[in-house]
Amino acid sequence: MTDTSLLPDQTADAIAPRRRGARLTAMLHRRESLRGYLFMSPTLAIMAVGIVAPFILLLTMSTWTRQGFDFDTTPTFANYLRVWSEPIFGALMQRSFWISGVATVATVLVCYPMAYFVAFHVHKHKMLWLILMTLPFWTSYLLRVFAWKVILGYEGVINSGFLALGWIEEPLKVLLYSQTAVIITLAHAWAAFAILPLYVSLEKIDRSLLEAATDLGDGPVRRFFRITLPLSMPGVIAASFLIFIPTTGDYITPALLGGPNGQMIGNFIQLQFGPVNNWPMGATLSIVLMLWIAAIGLAFLYLTRVARKRLA
Amino acid sequence: MDVLDQLGAVREGKLSRRKFTKGLLAAGVALTTMPVAARRAMAGPEDQPTYFTWGGYDIPELFVPYQAKHGELPNFAIFGGSEEALTKMRGGFVVDVSHPCNQAMPRWVATGLFQPVDPSRLSNWGDVMPELVALDGNDAGGGNIWMAPFDWGQTSITYRTDLVEVEGEESWDILWDPKNAGRLGSLAAGADAWWIGAIKAGVPFDQLGTEEAFEKIAAVMREQRPLIRTYTDDTTTLEQALASGELVAALTWNSSAALLRSEGVPVAFAKPKEGALTWVCGVMIHKDAPKLDLAYDVIDSLLSVETGKFMINDYGYGHSNARSFESFDEEMLAGLGLSKNPKDVLQSGHFQIPQSQEWESRMNELWEQIKAGF
Known part of the structure; x- marks a missing residue:
């Protein structure tokens, strides 16, 4: 008797979770977006903890003001007004955009032929070629910066080489501690981030389109500008973004190689959190920098879209 | 099972290839993790205190007595300027001992991040030049001080x-x-x-x-x-x-x-x-110093005569221990811009306030x- 009285309960217990599980499966089947979010949940969690939360902190802090050792937490736009009205902040941002803009263009120009060569003219061991090209990037960023210090230095490779050849009387001083030094180093340090997207976009180009262009009478140059370049634009855009965004805020390279005239906004932000001891100002500068990068990025995207329409 | 044993087993066909690969994997993991552990031991193990100091002060020559007593060096963290150091500690970086200068010391004290130093726990205290201790704002009451003077220059x-x-x-x-x-x-x-x-x-x-x-x-x-x-x-x-x-x-x-x-x-x-x-620089103890006893040993080592001789001879700095100067003659000290009487030097220039x-x-x-x- 006791056994039978227990039985219904047991079966109900066993079935309930199965039913619940089934409902979940069915829901996942029906709702594609839910499945998407499920797959993305680890990333979303990291984004929330690692990006959204710090961003909110930054945003809140940028409305505070410094007061001796502490912060005055009454919300105010005083810091933003200062960024707007004092010329130093605008000038440093402009300089940063100029340096990283030149570095971006230089990197893409130098890396495009490399990626082009591997995509079109290498038929065996493509992976090996790519690995060899990106091999320098297996070392630390800091090491690469110091390597450039050795190359560009007063008694560095270039200067001593030129001296030995008798091309110069005394070492060139413009090589190190200048904006040029920062641009050269940034362009080299981020090259891997240009080669890979450029290679992928060039590799994807349908070879029959190139044949068709040749059949219809295009020479190699015209063919490149009418077919290859427009079709590889996504790679060019991706490479430009991947280099421009991080280099604008870079601070190690200008700190080590920039000299007084090569300092960028990243150095100034670091100083706000260090010796200047004005964290709210540092937060404000970071946010303004982000907004500017976003604006420049959008403008760049818009321009490339217009240019593509013109070409098409 | 050791490596040779495994190789023998493979040769005899007793060990499957998969098992052998597993063994290799284990060996690989062991090899890659071992040097990390060894390196950490060399850099300063977790049971040593942290000395947060200027670049150039992180060398064994300043810690001969400490090393003799504990067999190892303290851990080092380096700063380039004392404002940067203070900002880091205010941001939550806990160290045992840090190294400000007289000009910054009252502001460091005002942050409430430091505890008074009890001179009676330092064996070398008797030889420390009193004029270097009597700095503005250095009195912590009860015979204690905030900063034990170490170097001047x-x-x-x-x-x-x-x-x-x-x-x-x-x-x-x-x-x-x-x-x-x-x-x-x-x-x-x-x-x-x-x-x-x-x-x-x-x-x-x-x-x-x-x-x-x-x-x-x-x-x-x-x-x-x-x-x-x-x-x-x-x-x-x-x-x-x-x-x-x-x-x-x-x-x-x-x-x-x-x-x-x-x-x-x-x-x-x-x-x-x-x-x-x-200026005169010295060492202060963090209020939450995790290894307080060892922190005092770090300070004692910095104040020792061995350290002082190195500081004077190799770095050209003045030291706070009067006995450090005994083996140097006036002429050599003058060449380094130093003197047995720190007041001679400190007051001939502009002393930071x-x-x-x-x-x-x-x-x-x-x-x-x-x-x-x-």
Whole structure:
């Protein structure tokens, strides 16, 4: 008797979770977006903890003001007004955009032929070629910066080489501690981030389109500008973004190689959190920098879209 | 099962290939993790205290007594300027011992991040020169102090005697001379450079807070900036550049001149006629120091005669232990710009005096803007 009285309960217990599980499966089947979010949940969690939360902190802090050792937490736009009205902040941002803009263009120009060569003219061991090209990037960023210090230095490779050849009387001083030094180093340090997207976009180009262009009478140059370049634009855009965004805020390279005239906004932000001891100002500068990068990025995207329409 | 055993098993066909690969994998994991553990042990294990100090003070020569007692070095964390150090600690970085200078000490105390030092726990305390202990704001009450003095010295010009022509007496003008444009270097921290500006502009240190002082000093710093090749907190960068002739003169501490001279580079550490900048630095204990007993041993080691001899002989700094000076004669000390009586040196120059936090923040803000070209 006791056994039978227990039985219904047991079966109900066993079935309930199965039913619940089934409902979940069915829901996942029906709702594609839910499945998407499920797959993305680890990333979303990291984004929330690692990006959204710090961003909110930054945003809140940028409305505070410094007061001796502490912060005055009454919300105010005083810091933003200062960024707007004092010329130093605008000038440093402009300089940063100029340096990283030149570095971006230089990197893409130098890396495009490399990626082009591997995509079109290498038929065996493509992976090996790519690995060899990106091999320098297996070392630390800091090491690469110091390597450039050795190359560009007063008694560095270039200067001593030129001296030995008798091309110069005394070492060139413009090589190190200048904006040029920062641009050269940034362009080299981020090259891997240009080669890979450029290679992928060039590799994807349908070879029959190139044949068709040749059949219809295009020479190699015209063919490149009418077919290859427009079709590889996504790679060019991706490479430009991947280099421009991080280099604008870079601070190690200008700190080590920039000299007084090569300092960028990243150095100034670091100083706000260090010796200047004005964290709210540092937060404000970071946010303004982000907004500017976003604006420049959008403008760049818009321009490339217009240019593509013109070409098409 | 050891490796040879496994190889034998493979040969005899007893061990499957998969098992052998597994063994290799285990060996690989072991190999990659082992050096990390070993390296950590060398860098300073977790049971050692952390000494947060200036670059160049993280060397075994300063910790001979400590190493003899504990067999290992303390852990080191390095800063380039004391404001940066204070900001890091206010941000939550807990260390055992840190290394400010007299000018910053009252502000460090005001943060509430430090605990008084009990001199009775230091075996070398009896030999410490009392005039270095009696600093503004160093009294923590009950016979305790906030900062145990460790080193003292000057901030002055290290210049190449073969590349700079000095007419008449040495002067701060060397660092403002357009003839040296592009071949001058400077310490980046306002805690040194701004005070030099004050000496150059003729502003007495007790009037640094006035509006006029800020204007005058800013003007001389702006005048100097186009001549400077690099501002850095890294003394090695300045020393290398002086050695190669890239720089002919730079604002440095005693140690740069002493190190360059010992390498045979023709340099002099100037005694400017306007007076050098002088300072006393020392060690403070963090209020939450996780290894308080060892922190006292670190301080005791820094105050020892062995350490003092190295500081004087190799770095050219003054030391706080009177007995450290016994093996040096007056002539040699004078050559290093030192004396057995620290007052002789500290008062011959301009001794730094503590300023308010507001002043410090304002000065640093203005100084960074000037360095950036504004």
